[in-house]
Amino acid sequence: MMKFQFTYGTAGSGEADAAVKLITREELKEQGGAVWIHPQVDAELRRLYAKGLFKGERGQKEAVATLGLHPGAQALFVGYGGVTADELREAGAAAAKALRRLKARSAQVLLPSGVLSGNADCSTERAAQSFAEGLMLGWYERPKRKREHDKEAEQLDVRFVPEAQAGGGDAAGARWEAGMKRGELFAEGALFARDLTNMPGNELIPEGLAEYAEEIGHRYGFDVEIIDEFTAIDMGMGGLIGVGKGSAHPPRMIVLHYEGAPDSEDVWGVIGKGITFDTGGISLKRADGMEEMIGDMGGAAAVLGAMRIIGELKPKINVLAVIAAAENMPSDRALKPGDVIVTMSGRTVEVVNTDAEGRLVLADALTTAIRRGATRLIDIATLTGAVEVALGNVATGAVTNDELLLQEVIRAGRTSGERIWPFPSYPEYRKQLDSDAADLKNSGGRHGGTITGGLFIGAFAENLPWVHLDIAGTSWLRAARGWESKGATGVMVRTLAELLSSR
Structure with missing residues (x-):
């Protein structure tokens, strides 16, 4: 290193x-x-x-x-x-x-x-x-x-x-040094996320991801909650437990509390998908390229990388970081297509595709954030292959219920050099998630897959301002490009940190 x-x-x-x-x-x-x-x-x-x-x-x-x-x-x-x-x-x-x-x-x-x-x-x-x-x-x-x-x-x-011939004197030098140090902090956060995302699945399991979060929390004085599988069952986290129960490595719900503005009731909820390996479960993925599914926790890595930067800069805001960590495996205990689960919010979900698992764990993660006081929500997830079909590996896709919040996120991304492109969220897309067996189903089919995947998560936002960022195309590259590395890119770490620290 x-x-x-x-x-x-x-x-x-x-x-x-x-x-x-x-x-x-x-x-x-x-x-x-x-x-x-x-x-x-x-x-x-x-x-x-x-x-x-x-x-x-x-x-x-x-x-x-x-x-x-x-x-x-x-x-x-x-x-x-x-x-x-x-x-x-x-x-x-x-x-x-x-x-x-x-x-x-x-x-x-x-x-x-x-x-x-x-x-x-x-x-x-x-x-x-x-x-x-x-x-x-x-x-x-x-x-x-x-x-x-x-x-x-x-x-x-x-x-x-x-x-x-360069001018500016000591003032320019002081400004350069300040920016230089900030750049070092931001890059270190992104490199941490890259290293975490690049870890093999046999080295990084949900419990291990929780240990990394604990280490960050203890280093910066955050309050840390690690909710194990038994507590998750007691709390009714049917999405997290449903996805994680097929694996020998039990799931974890991870919560970090940063309180930089104790007198404010405004709390940013940043939520990361932490599927440490995704086989697709019973709806098994193709063998080709499945090794890249070590990166299905890129959203969780982005949240943790950003929280490292927040811990260093200590902005006067409140941030609640929530990571839903699980391993999606096929076994005799795994979720099956056609199963109906009850999420933490009480909403029921018909599971029509066990490879649409990220949205199930994120449903419980949003509810976890809301019940702990989050007033606006941003989730980051390697959610759909459909976003790569639409945008390639050039831009992150976004779905929202709040245009003003989305524009703030896009501006932060523009500053960081990370492109974000919004998708529409018309009511017709939401109807694709209607189910005959439950409140909604976890897949709306191939058409508009990025949008319906995002809107599934948005159904659990309880009408709070919410932005979903689908990084499935941008979090992992098969060839290096500019400042983005081959393999994990650490995308959205700097965007999140820019958004939160510059307020």
Whole structure:
């Protein structure tokens, strides 16, 4: 595992393994322009540009050996299009991938004046946060279980150095340092969620997920409730028990209480789906790709990652985090299609597909949050394959009963570089969940599957403001992309943290 040490300033900015220069196409087009690293090193980059081998496009990178002409062995040029959070986050990720390939353990990042001073759309703090996030998130690769374990964690020392013409003085430096530290916190929360989601199913079971939550709670002083299967039965959690009873590993309902505004009655309820492995149950999934179902607790990981950030920043709000953890397995005890269960809310559900299990445990999780005082609700879940059909792996799908709350979430996602796309929730979709045997059934069929899956959960929101985020397409990638890693991406950690901490 790599540790990052970020510093800012010119003092002691001597030799490093690599000097990182952010560069735009406009700079490359200039004839005989300013010196970037060293005239001869710069000349090599201009030669590559003239031949069309380096265009300074977003995320493009080129390493040039300095051959002793500049402190450090490599000059690393990274293309970016302008001072926006997404551009800088992607530039940071591109730099990280190149530094990793070069086996660098120290780097100087030269800050152009436009980046250091920020602008109306991207402040200095936001620029620093985004670039730091990009470096840390872009460096990450899924850890391998090896016969020979790696030695102690290595460290990458990154020093941000203003270029000679960069202005702003101490004030700009202070703003950069503040944003840099915030970016480090946000990235650490997302990396925690990635590591948790990437864990094999034989290592992470519902009880283990509860232990991770307890550790976070104890570290930051949250009140923690771990509701075991016996208490869950007593409390009438038919959805959680129904899904979990097919496994040898019993389910858990996990609750973290953060009280940052004790005089306020406003309580944010953030709810995560924590299916630590999903076979589909009796409605068994296909074998191809089932190994990726270790990631079916990506929503729970996002909630825990965000709560780590909340614990560090301590915003003046109240947050109730609820995670429904279970393992969905086929056995002689498992739920069967056609079974009718009674949820914690008292609503009855006809189970027509045991692979639509996430919404069953989330039904009880919403009721748990509401009974503990939540006044607005956001649930995060790898809920449906249908969202990937509709949006691919590019955007998270959203369903809501409150447009204002949804727009707040979308704005936070835009700031974090995590796209969210709303689906309609017309009454006709809700009618697809009507059941002849119970209050509702747990699947409305193939048509509009993302919407009906979300509306099933919304039926348990008790008319409170509620947003459902379906991350089934965005929480797991089969190839790395920008600052998003192959495997678990930790999506929605930073969006949740941005939403809650900036209030």
